[in-house]
Amino acid sequence: MAPSTSSHAPSLDNLIKSFNSQSLEASIESLIFLLKRRQVKGDECAKATAHILRQVVAKAKWRDVDELLSRVQSVGSRLVRSAPLEPVIGNVVRRVLGLIRDEANEDRNADDFGSEAASDIQSLTSSTTPHPLRPGPSPIRPSPSALSSGLPVSKSMFNLLSVKAPSASPVTGASTPLSQAQPASVHALRSEVMDGIEEILDEINQADDQIAGFSEIQIHPGDYVLAYQPSRTVERFLVKAASKRRFTVIIASLESPSPGSSESPYAALRKKLNAAGVNTINLASNGLMAYIPRVNKVIFSAKAVYQNGGLLVDSGSCVAAQAAREYLKPVIALCPVYKFCPEDPSDEVSRGELGSPGSYVSYANGPAVDALDIENTVTDYIPPDLVDVYLTNLGPQTRHHLASILADHYKIEDIGLSLQLGEP
Amino acid sequence: GRRPSMPIVERDIRSGIPECFSHLPMAKRIPTSQAHKDVHPAVLAVGQQMATFALNDSIARLKATLLAFRKVIESYETPKGNSLSRHFVPHVLNPQIEYLTECRPMCFAMGNAIRLIKGNINKFDIDTAEDEAKEGLLEWIDFLINERITLAEYAIARNAAQSINEGDTILTYGHHRLVEKTLLEAKHDGKAFDATVIDDPYGCGGLELAKTLRQAGIPVSYSPNLGGLRPKVAAASNVFLGGEAIFANGSLHAPSGTADVAMAAMNAGVKVIVLCETINFDRDRVSVDSLTYNEIDPERNTADSFRLLFDNTHDRYITGVITEFESGGGNSPAQAI
Numbered sequence: 001m002a003p004s005t006s007s008h009a010p011s012l013d014n015l016i017k018s019f020n021s022q023s024l025e026a027s028i029e030s031l032i033f034l035l036k037r038r039q040v041k042g043d044e045c046a047k048a049t050a051h052i053l054r055q056v057v058a059k060a061k062w063r064d065v066d067e068l069l070s071r072v073q074s075v076g077s078r079l080v081r082s083a084p085l086e087p088v089i090g091n092v093v094r095r096v097l098g099l100i101r102d103e104a105n106e107d108r109n110a111d112d113f114g115s116e117a118a119s120d121i122q123s124l125t126s127s128t129t130p131h132p133l134r135p136g137p138s139p140i141r142p143s144p145s146a147l148s149s150g151l152p153v154s155k156s157m158f159n160l161l162s163v164k165a166p167s168a169s170p171v172t173g174a175s176t177p178l179s180q181a182q183p184a185s186v187h188a189l190r191s192e193v194m195d196g197i198e199e200i201l202d203e204i205n206q207a208d209d210q211i212a213g214f215s216e217i218q219i220h221p222g223d224y225v226l227a228y229q230p231s232r233t234v235e236r237f238l239v240k241a242a243s244k245r246r247f248t249v250i251i252a253s254l255e256s257p258s259p260g261s262s263e264s265p266y267a268a269l270r271k272k273l274n275a276a277g278v279n280t281i282n283l284a285s286n287g288l289m290a291y292i293p294r295v296n297k298v299i300f301s302a303k304a305v306y307q308n309g310g311l312l313v314d315s316g317s318c319v320a321a322q323a324a325r326e327y328l329k330p331v332i333a334l335c336p337v338y339k340f341c342p343e344d345p346s347d348e349v350s351r352g353e354l355g356s357p358g359s360y361v362s363y364a365n366g367p368a369v370d371a372l373d374i375e376n377t378v379t380d381y382i383p384p385d386l387v388d389v390y391l392t393n394l395g396p397q398t399r400h401h402l403a404s405i406l407a408d409h410y411k412i413e414d415i416g417l418s419l420q421l422g423e424p
Numbered sequence: 425g426r427r428p429s430m431p432i433v434e435r436d437i438r439s440g441i442p443e444c445f446s447h448l449p450m451a452k453r454i455p456t457s458q459a460h461k462d463v464h465p466a467v468l469a470v471g472q473q474m475a476t477f478a479l480n481d482s483i484a485r486l487k488a489t490l491l492a493f494r495k496v497i498e499s500y501e502t503p504k505g506n507s508l509s510r511h512f513v514p515h516v517l518n519p520q521i522e523y524l525t526e527c528r529p530m531c532f533a534m535g536n537a538i539r540l541i542k543g544n545i546n547k548f549d550i551d552t553a554e555d556e557a558k559e560g561l562l563e564w565i566d567f568l569i570n571e572r573i574t575l576a577e578y579a580i581a582r583n584a585a586q587s588i589n590e591g592d593t594i595l596t597y598g599h600h601r602l603v604e605k606t607l608l609e610a611k612h613d614g615k616a617f618d619a620t621v622i623d624d625p626y627g628c629g630g631l632e633l634a635k636t637l638r639q640a641g642i643p644v645s646y647s648p649n650l651g652g653l654r655p656k657v658a659a660a661s662n663v664f665l666g667g668e669a670i671f672a673n674g675s676l677h678a679p680s681g682t683a684d685v686a687m688a689a690m691n692a693g694v695k696v697i698v699l700c701e702t703i704n705f706d707r708d709r710v711s712v713d714s715l716t717y718n719e720i721d722p723e724r725n726t727a728d729s730f731r732l733l734f735d736n737t738h739d740r741y742i743t744g745v746i747t748e749f750e751s752g753g754g755n756s757p758a759q760a761i
Contacts, residue, residue, distance in 0.1 A: 224444070248444075254625075254649050264728035281442050284721075284729035286624050286650040287681025290714040291732070294444050315651025319684050322654075326687060326738075352652035360625065360648030371638045373645040377652025 012044045016051050024059040028052060028075055035083040042086070042303060043232070046204050046338050049079055049092040054197045057096075057190060065104040065189065072096055076417065085353050085379065087304040087312065087341045092200065094342070094414040099196040100189075101411055107185050200338070203393070207336030208236045210393035215241035218297070218332055218391065223247040226291070228300035228320040229254065233334045235269050237299070242276035249273055250295060252283040254316035255359075286316065288323045298324040302335040302390075306345045307406055309384030309399030311335070315352060318380035325386050332389045333382075340392075342406045342415045345381055352377040440725055448732070450720040451475050451528035462519040466495040471527035477723075481601060482531040482668045482704055487573055489524065489534055490565050493541070496520060497561050501554070508557040509548040517542075529719055532669035532677070532706040537568060568703075576701040576748035581605035584664065584699055584746045588617055592661040595620040595694075597685040599629025600666025602699040604636060607664075611640050620645045620660055622653070624681050626724065626731060650684060657685065658692040665737075667700045673710045674739030676700075677717060680732055686741040695743040702747045711736050 015034060019027045031052050034040040040048050056075050062068040076093030083089055211233060219225060219241040227234055227249050238249055251266050264270075270280040283291065298320050304312040311317075311333055321331045355378035390397040397405065438450070453475045459468055470492045473479040479488050500516055502508050521538060524530065530538075544564050548557050584606040588594060594617060596603045607619055619642050623630030634646040647656060657663065665686060669677040676682065676698055686696045711717050714736040724731040 248442075254651055267728075279442070282729050284626050284724040284731040285680055286626065287679075287684045287735055289683035289687065289737075290680045290718065290735035293713040293715050316649065319650045319653055319688075322687060322691070323684060351655050357648065360623075361631065361646075371644075372634055373643075375645055375647045375652070375656070376649070377647065377656075380652060380654070 012040055012048055015040075015048065019051065019055050024055055027055055028078065032078060032082040035079065035086070035089075038083075041083075043088070043204070045083060045086040046088040046092050047201065049076075049089045050096070050197055050201045050204065052079070053093065053096045054194055054201075057193050057197065063186065065100065068189070068193075069097060069100055072100065073417070080417070084348070085312075087306075087343075088339055090417055091304075091338055091341055091410075092204075094410050094417055095200055095338070096193075096197060097414045097417075098409070098411040099200070100193050101413070103189055103192045103196065107189060204336070204338055207338065207393040208233045211334050211336065211391055212236045212240035214391055214396060216244045218299075218389070218396075219245050219247055220296075221245050221247060223296040224250060224294050226250045226252060226288070226295040226298045226320060226324075228252050228298065228317045229314045230266060230269060230299075231301040231314075231334075233301040233336070234299055235272075237334060238269070238278075239272050239276070242273050242278040246277055248279040248281065250281045250283060250291060252285065252288060252291075252316075252320060254286060254314070286319070288320050289326065292323040292327045292329060295324070295327075295329055297330045297332060299332045299334065302333045302339055303379065305333070305335045305340045305390060305402065306349075307340075307342055307402065308344055309387065309390075309402055310345050310350075311382040311384075311387060312345065312349055313380050313382055315377045315380045318382050318386070321382050321386040330388045331386060332391055333387050334391050336393045337405060337409060340402065340405055340409065342410045349379070350381040352381065353379040437722070437725065440727060441720060442730060445715070445720065445730070445732070448715070448718050448720050449529040450725065451477070451722050452526065453722075454523075454527060459523055460519050462516070463523045464492065464496045464499070464520060466492040467520045467523060471524050474524065475527040482533045483573055483577075483601065483701060485531055486533040486537055486703065487569060490537060490569055493517070493520070494562060494565050497558055497565075500558065507550050507552070508554055509545055509550055509552065513542055513545055531704075532709070533701070533703045536703050536706070537572075540568065541565070572701060572703040572748075576703070577602065577605060579748040580699050580701065580746055581609045584697065585609035585613060585615075587697065587746075588615055588662070590615055590617065592617040593620060593659060594618070595622065595657060595660035595663045595685075595689070596633070597622045597630070597663075597665060597682055598624055598627055598679050599633040600699070602666045602701075603664045604633055606699065607637055607642060608640055611637075611642055618643045618645070620647070620656060622647045622650065622656065622681075622685060624679065625649050626721075627679060627681075650681060653685065653688045654692065657688045657694055660689070660694055663689040663694055663696045665696065665698050667698050667704065668734060669704045669706050670698070670700055670745065671709050671711045671717075672707045673712065674742070675711055676737040676739075676742060677711065677734055678737060680714075680735045683714070683735040683737040683741070686737045690741045690743075696741060698742050698745045700745055700747060702749060705747075712738070 015030060018030065022030070031040070031048055035045065053072055053075065056071055057068065060071045062071055072093065076090070076097070080090045080093065215237045225238070225247055227238060230238065230251060241247070251270070253265060255265070265282065270282070273280050285291070300313060300317045300320065302311040302313055306312070324331045355376045357374035357376040360376060361372070361374055384399045387399065390399065390402065392405070394405070437452070441450070451474065454471070456468055456472065459471070463471070470479065470488045473488065474485055479485045496516065500508070500512060502511055524534075541561070541564070544561065548560070580602055584602070588606070588610040594607060596619070610617065619637050621630045621634040621637070621644060623646065625648055631646065634644045638644045663685065665676070665678060665682055667676045667678040667682070671677065689696045709717065714732065714734065716736070717734070719733045721731040721733050
């Protein structure tokens with residue numbers, strides 16, 4: 001795992017730059033290294049995964065679709081395994097796999113059936129389904145989604161089976177390319193898939209701004225908004241709202257400021273908001289029930305949304321959501337579509353991830369360190385009944401419609417990705 | 425000496441408070457030189473300790489106040505032509521109370537005790553000899569301290585310890601004296617159980633409690649903050665909470681964060697047991713949210729941070745209250761006062 005040691009502060013940008021000068025395996029290793037050390041986390045994981053998979057598509061040796069799929073699957077599951085508490089990695093891997101299947105379908109349909117109508121439908125769905133630039137919430141329900149969730153899935157499964165059956169023995173055995181059309185289509189497929197990944201990257205990059213676009217609908221003049229541990233997504237949302245509305249932001253966080261540092265938490269955000277005429281109150285408190293009577297709505301961002309509607313969040317967000325529920329205040333979770341996982345939360349997720357207790361109990365405090373079990377939980381799981389609005393880059397959703405988002409973005413074949421983790 | 429800039433500084437302190445919380449009181453450090461001349465030195469010291477939160481807990485404040493009032497009574501001499509029962513309260517006791525309130529808003533236990541003392545003084549006949557009256561008052565105060573503080577603490581810890589079963593996991597929030605006593609008592613009885621201490625990083629009493637319990641041989645799991653509250657609470661068999669006061673509608677006034685813990689526990693189907701001396705019960709006040717009676721933390725009232733000291737736990741999140749007289753449901757309070 002040597003390559004990234006050249007730079008002392010390994011960052012995602014440096015890593016991506018280094019991809020061009022490194023072999024594929026070295027790039028994968030250095031990303032896994034960063035993931036394991038938690039130097040790439042959260043939203044960055046999604047970007048890093050898309051970047052590395054693009055490298056896989058571009059550099060790895062593959063002769064047909066199945067080989068490409070298995071390359072992506074194996075790299076993908078290595079990444080997922082190296083950061084089990086970053087579900088977005090798996091999501092991006094699944095998106096890329098779905099993308100490959102769509103593109104391959106398109107080719108096969110054109111080859112096999114030569115039917116204009118079929119390829120039209122396929123090209124329509126394959127270009128709209130992973131397309132990130134859809135402006136508003138409108139395209140979720142109309143016909144393309146119906147097509148992509150219903151018809152093409154069954155079609156691609158059919159194709160998978162019908163193609164695999166004859167190809168199974170040649171691929172594993174003599175590994176002879178089965179189709180004379182492959183060499184040309186491999187080239188086309190490669191560039192189409194790379195374009196598709198580029199679009200996924202665009203989607204990831206633009207998601208925050210798109211979500212912020214809905215802020216003036218959600219935030220009203222005079223509101224007291226409790227922003228729990230505002231992430232970049234939430235910051236952008238609030239700043240955008242501040243350009244239109246006068247309201248008050250109550251910032252809450254679990255972290256107590258370390259005694260030494262004089263810099264106040266979220267100073268940059270507060271400065272921006274204050275400049276726009278929005279008042280901010282920084283709470284130095286863990287318990288939030290005391291303030292909830294004054295609050296109109298609670299906003300935080302999710303690290304991941306599970307298919308049952310439960311959320312993986314920064315720890316403490318659950319306290320905020322729970323307090324809001326007690327006073328029937330709306331809980332708005334900001335969650336770009338790429339954070340939606342087509343699986344249920346694991347036990348590990350619902351128990352919460354443990355972080356270093358070092359900032360709370362110093363090592364100088366011998367008796368405490370020796371004898372106590374110190375649990376500094378850094379992630380929370382929020383059950384679906386505590387969340388009112390899932391605000392995605394495609395618009396606000398309730399948990400009853402999450403299934404259609406998942407069906408729009410993932411192929412049934414790829415949902416079990418995490419189950420394949422055991423395989424080498 | 426007095427600095428002319430002092431009043432301006434005081435106004436600045438209050439002006440930093442966000443508008444929506446500006447109705448709430450805040451403890452204030454008053455330079456001893458600015459105190460009223462009638463304030464007794466013992467009371468002066470107690471006031472300073474309250475303003476700096478060296479005395480924090482409601483019972484600690486009550487006890488210190490009563491002991492200081494003892495000194496006030498001992499040094500009191502009725503002026504000629506007056507009687508203790510007519511002169512002492514308006515001219516001597518009230519300035520002490522005013523000063524203490526100015527240092528930090530009185531806790532509800534202090535309010536109760538002062539009402540009891542005044543009622544006791546009013547019972548004296550106008551002709552009662554001064555020595556006799558003073559003696560009676562001092563005895564009454566000693567009785568209050570013994571009965572409502574010392575014995576109460578013992579009885580509550582006894583009762584609560586009996587409700588702990590072998591193999592239980594007891595979860596508590598912050599550091600409350602009664603919870604500590606109870607757990608140590610149960611351990612002393614030979615019961616084997618675990619403790620989970622959830623702390624408030626801004627209050628930080630919980631770590632002390634965790635260490636004390638650990639030293640007593642109780643396995644302790646310590647969480648420095650409210651992260652992961654739901655799974656931790658769900659793993660507990662009982663939640664023990666201490667309180668500053670219980671209002672007439674049965675709601676609990678306790679350090680900020682208590683309500684979050686109680687609610688998480690109730691939602692997880694875990695029993696929430698509140699330990700509280702009856703002197704803390706306020707039968708005159710009703711509070712349905714945390715912004716009716718509260719205090720602003722003077723330490724954290726800056727441009728960068730704001731904090732309330734207490735919150736209000738609705739009685740539906742309390743399974744039971746253990747007092748020195750009886751243990752009952754959350755909404756059967758005040759008759760004991």
